[in-house]
Amino acid sequence: MAKRRKLQHPKAPQRPAARPQQKDHGPSKKKPLQPAKKQQHRQQQHDEPVIPFSPNDRILLVGEADLSFAASIIQHHRCTNVTATVLEKDHAELVEKYPAVDTNIAVVNRRPDADAPPTSPSHGAESAAGKDGQSDVDEAAEDSSANYDSEDDSQAEKPRPVAVNNKLVYNVDATKFPSSIARTPHDRIIFNFPHVGGKSTDVNRQVRYNQELLVSFFQRALASPAAPLARGGSIIVTLFESEPYTLWNIRDLGRHAGLQLERSFRFQAAAYPGYHHARTFGVVRNKKGEESSGWKGEDRPARSYVFMRKEEMQDQTNKKKRKRGGDDSSSDEDDD
Template sequence: MAKKQSRKGNLKSLLKQHNQENQKKLKELKIKENLVNLQKFKKDKITGNKKNISTQQQHNLLTVPFENPDDILFLVGEGDFSYVRSLIESNYHHKPQNIIATSYDNSLKELNLKYPTTFKENYDFLIEKGVKIMLGVDATNLVKSLKISKRTGVNKILNVERLDCIIFNFPHTGAGVKDVDRNIQQHQKLLLNFFKSANELLGLFNAYNANKCTDSYAQSYKTVTNNNKTKGNNCRLTVSLFKGLPYDNWQLKKIANTNDWKTLTTFKFEWEKFQGYQHRRTNSEMSTTKKFDEREARVHLFDKVGVLQKKKTQKNDNEDSENEN
């Protein structure tokens, strides 16, 4: 009887061990499968082939609004600069010297007073990594607040020859207007002016790149500032907003469309994936009524209408060529 019990015990132990090994193998296969799917998604996203990507897959895999980890980023309206730091520490961006982070506040003293427990550490970290930080930059009037002129030129001020993505996280006036309708109007005006300002800035980059070999930047500046329509830029624009009222009433997509920006995609802002990021109010470290990381937010990614149409035309031309062959 003792031998039978011993055999049963051994069989039970072997079966348990076998199941554990199977579970381990399944887990490893799942990880490999996820990696393959992620690589395929990235490739399809870059080439524009979305036939095999479901909407759910796009939402699950998209975390940051830029495509490549060395893209040139231009961030406006940063609070304590914890978002920029999180991009680097969470390994989403690999080339900090390609990041330009700006704040509406005019001085380090002002930022230290507003964010006494976080700003200094974040600022020192970013400076050490080579991030370019600029203060006193108005997201609704970029060219003027960046002091871009005929003499300086956009490339000399920002030390880059293009931008890949402009990011504005959780835009807010900070005015605290209680009247709902006035509050909505103020934020719609903020967004409208931001899109216009982004168009003007990108227009100067286009003008610079079109004329950099002819040394006629002054003329290109004059032309673009008189006609702010941008053509052919490949920079994307991102706005993150909380879901629900009053944010839904700001009509972000409609405002973007009126300025020739078309929604490329939207996806969930996943707080837990941004190590150390703290959403801050525009006037202090005080928390909002509800904790920021308990509030649902979405990232809205926009592309220029002309660029999208051009990509679509190129895709159709390529398909026609393939069919002819």
């Protein structure tokens, strides 16, 4: 007799072993979103331009060339006390080097009185070689006012009149400020892209010439008894972030003159609408005499360096230490 086979039932699938329960130790200390937030915040700080002045500051602009920077901070940053200086001796020499400069001159010389007749390009400007006092237009500017219309004049009060004292001064050497400028203390002295021009094709000589220019400029800004830099004021110098400019060692030049670097930051030309980098020797032209537009300095990476008097920086550092209970802090910092 044949043996019967036992029917085998299929095995039931085995359940996976239960994972041991983890003890609840409270909220995790790790916050994965926090680094991302910090990175985003730092990126915003990195992208936002640094404006090293306020509208009410007394601002001295040195070596302004085509005056596009001066016009921009007056128009778009509402600066009302700007003294823009150029090395050129008069209006004719300035126009010869920068043919489009008249538009910017008009902005510098513009007064808020809408009923006043328009000024000529050279009207309201003075030369450092001329009288020490202000021009008639500059003196009258103290009584001028700018009223900005509100959206609803019936409900909103009109702001107080703002005195406008912007002016242009010709024939100003950055190393030899005239008494008409030196006797007025300025909160900010700004020298964008200083350069002596094409004195030599040798890189080492060019570096030395420009170092001498900056040291003399620093020393003159601090000269006593009539120093153009006010107490608590700062000097801002902007340079390209490439050779040969990095060879100038601007930090050391400032220390040599009695200054200390407060901070530095990226110069962003886009923060100044209408600004265009102008070369020391004027507009670049091709062999046909046509204006060349191939080189744009405003697109090149640049950095601004903010200097203050050493003793004033030391006072600030001491105040911070006392405020923080003696914690050490460094003032020589860079902002990305």
